[in-house]
Every structure is written in structure tokens, then in C-alpha cells.
Amino acid sequence: MFTNENSADAVYGSLGESRWSMECDENVNVLSLWWNEGTCHLMGYDYDKEYFQTLPPFTHLHPDDLKHTMTALQNVLNDQSGLLKFDIEHRFLTANGQYKWVRSVGKPIRNEEKKRIKFYGLITDIDDHKKNELKRQKDLIDALAAVKHANNAKTQFLNNMSHDIRTPMNAIIGFTALAAGHIDEPEKIKDYLKKITTSSKHLLSLINDVLDMSRIESGRVKIDEKEVHLPDVFHDLRAILQPDIFSRGIDLLFDTLGVINEDVICDRLRLNQILLNLLSNALKYTNPRGTVSVRLIQKPKAPKGYAHYEIRVKDNGIGMSKEFQKHIFEAFAREKTSTISGIQGAGLGMAITKNIIDMMGGTIEVHSKLGKGTEFIVNLQFRLNSNPIVYDKIDELQNIRVLVADDDVNTCYSVSQMLQEIRTQFAIQSGDEYGAFTIDWMMPDMNGIEVVRRIRKVIGNAKPIIILTAYDWSDIEEEAREAGVTAFCAKPIFMSELREVLTKPFRLPVLNKKQEKLNHFEDKKILLVEDNELNREIVTEILQNIGFEIDDGDIAVSKMKYAKRNQYDLILMDIQMQRMDGYVATREIRTLPDSQIANIPIIAMIANAFEEDKKADLEAGMNGRIAKPIDIAHLLEILSNTLKGD
Structure with missing residues (x-):
């Protein structure tokens, strides 16, 4: 009860x-x-x-x-x-x-x-009150998460931009200084100026990424259409990406198919941004010895006065998940997997690319599989130039058979089509002698230069032999001349350029290999630890020109662990490397059992040249630092002061 x-x-x-x-x-x-x-x-x-x-x-x-x-x-x-x-x-x-x-x-x-x-x-x-309260809480949590994400993204963005902008700056300043030291060598000057131009364009693209994302979001980006020669766009693209191609050991393939109209009205800067972003993305996520291909296709049935182009950028890299493909065109989007650790980038490229393509009235789609690779397909329609180039018949090329040798079947097919367009008749008799030869420089079984040597032994010097290549050929020009190469033709190959190569007489310049060395440090040897190919080239040539012997590599600890006494006089150590950052490497070197090797002078090469970083240099055991972009006079001063006691 x-x-x-x-x-x-x-x-x-x-x-x-x-x-x-x-x-x-x-x-x-x-x-x-x-x-x-x-x-x-x-x-x-x-x-x-x-x-x-x-x-x-x-x-x-x-x-x-x-x-x-x-x-x-x-x-x-x-x-x-x-x-x-x-x-x-x-x-x-x-x-x-x-x-x-x-x-x-x-x-x-x-x-x-x-x-x-x-x-x-x-x-x-309390249902309405509680649901409203929970919604407010969720909105606050989402807002907080969005702010946190934005802050993290901006921080990462600024860090990446700081590092990435200094890399082309280093190339521009370094090659300018090198050019001044070789003023009487035209071929070297030409090579340096080309690399300065390439790096300048890359720097411009990075700066444009920062500015364009803000302008796109505010609706202030406008399309500025002018006359554009498409071969210039694609060859400039190849030159810009050349350092990345060599440094990563990636095979870059260019080809065209059915491109009849080479002169269009479009925004060249924006088109270049699209191509550069897609290709830079493909190169970043493709492993060494992988393949990246670019194909430009002119599609039929475009409206009168217009041309429809399809651009396919394909790689056999790490690919991406189906879920991430839904977000690939969002700002700051990057798929976080252990496979891509160490890859530089702000995550703006694809968002900018999509926005620009939309503004140009085009479309972009992505197809990808994890571990298999990715393909981006862009469709754009451009107005044709009102004064198109009309090609005259080339009498000298009538009835001439041309041998096309390339390990890429698409290139063989494309060049063959162009040659048939150039000629009005096609000789099919099996006994016809070849009137010209086009040879790919990089083939799996034998490089193009060796192929040329063997062909010259058979045919003599009468017929033109043209090397097709997607790479910078300046380093092999002398060897090519000696082998019998008539001319080079850069991939992707366009009709206008193939006509010019076949009709214009070429004479390759003799390279002047003379190199004056300063003798201040002739008996000194430096271990250069730098994983960026372009930076390594600049620093190596600078140091060699003043007498140093250079050994390079990106695994400093391993080199020093097995080094002999007095094998190296000094180490130039890049701080930001993928395998092991310079501070960690320096600490490990300082603990090596041989005290003479452990106490070798180590100079830091650092892009983030802030005063607060000097403390980190001292704590790691560095003897000094040189900021990127490298000031040659300052570098010489540091090296002299560091080695003067030897």
C-alpha cells in the first residue's frame, strides 16, 4: 500500500x-x-x-x-x-x-x-523546439567545421604556394646568372633563355592560380578572345613541363588526330591554364617510368565558322576513388591516401580548370580507377580565324614515299595522315625509294640517333631525316648533326610544322663546348643534396663553373655513412625533400661514428628564408644557410667563409 x-x-x-x-x-x-x-x-x-x-x-x-x-x-x-x-x-x-x-x-x-x-x-x-535547437547546434557545428576546414585549407595553400613559387624563381635567377657567365656562347644563352621563359610561365601560372580563384568566385574573370595558333600553345606547354618530365622519369606522349584548323579565336591564357593544370595533375599522380599522354582531336560536324576540339589527358598513375571523383572539381580538393604523400599542390587546379571550361562554354569529364590511372576529357568549341592559312601544293613532295618510325601507333597514324594531305598522290609501289624519313627519338629498342646512323650508312646524305620528339633536343644537337639528322620536329606534330620541316633546308649549329672555370675551389668536392631536378642543375653548374667537383643525390645519410674520409669537403643540404627532410638528415649525419665525417660542414638550402628558421638550423647542426632563389655572390661568400679554415 x-x-x-x-x-x-x-x-x-x-x-x-x-x-x-x-x-x-x-x-x-x-x-x-x-x-x-x-x-x-x-x-x-x-x-x-x-x-x-x-x-x-x-x-x-x-x-x-x-x-x-x-x-x-x-x-x-x-x-x-x-x-x-x-x-x-x-x-x-x-x-x-x-x-x-x-x-x-x-x-x-x-x-x-x-x-x-x-x-x-x-x-x-517539445518536438518543434528540440528540432530547432538541434538544427541550430548542427548549423553551428557545420559552420565551425567549415571555418576550421577553410583555415586549414588556407594555411596549407599558403605553405604550398610559398614553396612552389620559390622553385621557378630559383630557376629564373639562377639561369639569368648563368647566362651572364656565358655571354659569348649563343647556344648556351639560347638554352638558358628558353628555361627562363619556361620557368617564368610556370611562376605566372602559380600566381594566376591564387588570383584567379578569388576572381572566379567573385565573378570578375572574363574571357579575352584573340587569334591563337594552336601549335604554339601545345609546344609551349611541352617546354613548361620539361623539367618535371625529366625529374620524374615519365614518358610524355603528344599526338594530334584530324586537326585541320590550327588557327582559332580563343583565350590563349585560359586554354593554357586548362592544359597546364590537367597535365601537371597527371604528372604529379603518375609514378616514375609511368606514361602521360595528350591527344588533340578535331571532331567533325561543328557549326559553320567554328571548330570542335576534344582534348584527352590520360595517365597510368594512382587513379582515384569513385567517391573522390564527385569532389575533384571542388576548391582545395585532394584525395588523402598514403600513396600521394609528399606531393606538392594547393588543390586549386581542378576547381579553376572546371570554372574556366564552363566560362568557355565547354565540358569536362573524368574517368578513373584506383591503381589504373585517370583520363580527363575536355570538349571546347572555338571560332575559326577569319583569314585561315591556305597551303600551296609542294611539287617537290609529289610521289615521294616517307618512312614514319615511332613507338606510338597514334603518332604514326597521325603523321601518315598529314603526309597524305601534303601529297596529292600516294606512291604504293613496293619498290619506291623513300624520299624522307621521320624517326622517333625515344623508342624502346633503339634510340632515334642510332637509327639515323644506320640509315645514313645505307642511303648516304641525300635524303632528309627528321627526328620527332616530345623532349628538349638541345643537349643532343651536336650528336644528331654528326649522325646525319636533318631537322627536329616537336610533338605534338601539326600540319603546318611538318610542311615547314619537309621544305626548309636545315643546318644544325655546332655547339661550343668550351667552358671557362674559375680555379678558386678546384680541389674541393661538394655533396649536393637536392631532389628537384631543375634546382640541382642550376646549383651544379654554378659550382662547377667556380671549380668545385660535384656529387649529387637525395639520400645524404646513406652517402655519408659509406663515404671515405676527405671524400667530401662540404654538404649543401636542401631542407624540403620527400624522403627525409634536411634537418633530420643533418642530425643523423652528426651522430655517425667517424667524428671527421660527422663534423663535415653542412649548409642549408631553404626556400622559407625566415629569421625564425635560423634557430632550427642551429639545433639541427647546420653551419650556415643559403636562401632560395640562390644569390651566387652570397653563396660564394658562405662557401669561402665555411672552407677558409681547411
Whole structure:
């Protein structure tokens, strides 16, 4: 018998109209549960049903709310003061199968033996309030996450930009200094100027990424259409990417198919951005000895006065997941896998690319498989130049058979089509002598130069032999001349350029290999630790020109571990490397057992030339630092001061 049973009405009166009562034992085992008419109506049930007089306990609670509801009940039962009230928010299943947020409030009344407890309480509908509150909380959490993501993205973006911008700056300043030291060597000057131009364009593209994303988001980017010669665009692209191609050991293939109209009206800067972003992306995510291909196709059935082009950029790199393909064109998007650790990039390239293509009225799609590679397909339509070039017939090339040798079947097919267009008749007699030869420089079984040597032994010097290549040929020009090469033709190959090569007499210049060396450091040998091919080339030539012997590599610890005493006089250590950063490498070298080797002078080469980084240099055991881009005079001063005690 409950001694305070008569107080139930007073409890209900203080709590409200949607009433409930529950009888349970001290372990919260429910013995009975009852709702009044108001509670039944609140939950959408019919009060007349006897079901609610024997309602199974807690079956209508949301599973996620059961634990904390039971805990709250147990806490009230364990309270000996009798002051603690059951007051909790939870979800309850309504008659329509939906959960409703309610507030349950109750007070216990114990019987004389204190083994049976009866709760009297009420339920209040708080569904709208609770859902609004939860929505506000979710919005705040999402907003906080968005701010955090934006801050992290901006921080990463600025860090990447700081490093990436200094790399082409280093090339520009370094090659400018080298050019000044070889003013009487035209071929070297030409090579340096070409690399300066390439690096300048790369630097411009990085700066444009930063500016364009802001301008695109504010709607201030405009398309500036002018006359454009497509071969110039693609050859400039190849030159810009040349350092990355060599440094990563990737095979880059260019080819064209059905390109009749080479002169169009478009925004050259934006087209170059599209191509550079797609190719840079492909090169970054393709492993060494992998392949990246670019194909330009002119599609038929374009409207009159227009040309429709399809650009396919394909690689056999790491690929991407189906889920990430949905986000690839979002700003700062990068798929986070261990495979891509160490890859530089701000994550803006694909977002900018998509926006530019949209503004140019084109489309882009991506196809990718993890571990298999990725292909981007871009479709663009350009107005044709109002004054197209009309090619005259070349009488000298009529009925001449041409041998096309290339390990890429697409290139062979494309060049063959062009040659048939150039000639009005095609000699098919098997006994016809070849009138010209086009040979790919890089073939799997034998390089093009050796092929030329063998052909010259058979045919003599009368027929032209043209080398097709997607690479910089300046380093092999002298060898090519000696072998008998008539001319070079850069991939991708366009009709206008092939005509010019076949009709214009070529004479390759003799390279002047003379090189004056300063003798200040002739007996000194430096270990250059730099994993960027372009930077390594610059520093190597600078140091060799002043007399140093240079050994290079990107694994400094291993080199020094097995080095002999006095094998090296000094180490130039790049700080930012993928395998092991320069600080870690320096610390490990300082712990080598041979004290003479362990104490070798180490000069840091660092892109982040901030004062606060000097402390890190000293803590790692560095003897000094040189900032990138490298100031040659400052470098010589540091080297002189470091080695003057030897």
C-alpha cells in the first residue's frame, strides 16, 4: 500500500495535464505503466484501448535514448533525500511511426516497505523546439567545421604556394646568372633563355592560380578572345613541363588526330591554364617510368565558322576513388591516401580548370580507377580565324614515299595522315625509294640517333631525316648533326610544322663546348643534396663553373655513412625533400661514428628564408644557410667563409 497515494492529485496538479504513472521496483523493473487521455492524444493513440493500461515498458523509447533514460530513473531511485526529480528529454514513438521529442518529468512515491516505487509524472511536447535547437547546434557545428576546414585549407595553400613559387624563381635567377657567365656562347644563352621563359610561365601560372580563384568566385574573370595558333600553345606547354618530365622519369606522349584548323579565336591564357593544370595533375599522380599522354582531336560536324576540339589527358598513375571523383572539381580538393604523400599542390587546379571550361562554354569529364590511372576529357568549341592559312601544293613532295618510325601507333597514324594531305598522290609501289624519313627519338629498342646512323650508312646524305620528339633536343644537337639528322620536329606534330620541316633546308649549329672555370675551389668536392631536378642543375653548374667537383643525390645519410674520409669537403643540404627532410638528415649525419665525417660542414638550402628558421638550423647542426632563389655572390661568400679554415 502506497502511503502517499492521496498526494498523486497534488503532484499531477503541479506537473500538468498529459499524465503518466509507472510502478517499478528498486532495480527499475517496470511492473505497470499508465497514460491518461491527454498523453494518449499527444502521442496520437486512442485512449479507449485497454493497451495503454498494460503498456510494455520502454518499448516506445528511441534506442539511442534508452540508456540515459534508465540512468536518470536509477539516479532518482538512489536518492535518499527525496528531493531529486526525474526530468529528462527523449524521443518517443508516436502512432504514425515517427519519433517525437518530449520532456518527461516525474516524482517517486515509495510504499511502506520501500520495495515498490510509483512514479507520477507528465509529458510535454517539445518536438518543434528540440528540432530547432538541434538544427541550430548542427548549423553551428557545420559552420565551425567549415571555418576550421577553410583555415586549414588556407594555411596549407599558403605553405604550398610559398614553396612552389620559390622553385621557378630559383630557376629564373639562377639561369639569368648563368647566362651572364656565358655571354659569348649563343647556344648556351639560347638554352638558358628558353628555361627562363619556361620557368617564368610556370611562376605566372602559380600566381594566376591564387588570383584567379578569388576572381572566379567573385565573378570578375572574363574571357579575352584573340587569334591563337594552336601549335604554339601545345609546344609551349611541352617546354613548361620539361623539367618535371625529366625529374620524374615519365614518358610524355603528344599526338594530334584530324586537326585541320590550327588557327582559332580563343583565350590563349585560359586554354593554357586548362592544359597546364590537367597535365601537371597527371604528372604529379603518375609514378616514375609511368606514361602521360595528350591527344588533340578535331571532331567533325561543328557549326559553320567554328571548330570542335576534344582534348584527352590520360595517365597510368594512382587513379582515384569513385567517391573522390564527385569532389575533384571542388576548391582545395585532394584525395588523402598514403600513396600521394609528399606531393606538392594547393588543390586549386581542378576547381579553376572546371570554372574556366564552363566560362568557355565547354565540358569536362573524368574517368578513373584506383591503381589504373585517370583520363580527363575536355570538349571546347572555338571560332575559326577569319583569314585561315591556305597551303600551296609542294611539287617537290609529289610521289615521294616517307618512312614514319615511332613507338606510338597514334603518332604514326597521325603523321601518315598529314603526309597524305601534303601529297596529292600516294606512291604504293613496293619498290619506291623513300624520299624522307621521320624517326622517333625515344623508342624502346633503339634510340632515334642510332637509327639515323644506320640509315645514313645505307642511303648516304641525300635524303632528309627528321627526328620527332616530345623532349628538349638541345643537349643532343651536336650528336644528331654528326649522325646525319636533318631537322627536329616537336610533338605534338601539326600540319603546318611538318610542311615547314619537309621544305626548309636545315643546318644544325655546332655547339661550343668550351667552358671557362674559375680555379678558386678546384680541389674541393661538394655533396649536393637536392631532389628537384631543375634546382640541382642550376646549383651544379654554378659550382662547377667556380671549380668545385660535384656529387649529387637525395639520400645524404646513406652517402655519408659509406663515404671515405676527405671524400667530401662540404654538404649543401636542401631542407624540403620527400624522403627525409634536411634537418633530420643533418642530425643523423652528426651522430655517425667517424667524428671527421660527422663534423663535415653542412649548409642549408631553404626556400622559407625566415629569421625564425635560423634557430632550427642551429639545433639541427647546420653551419650556415643559403636562401632560395640562390644569390651566387652570397653563396660564394658562405662557401669561402665555411672552407677558409681547411
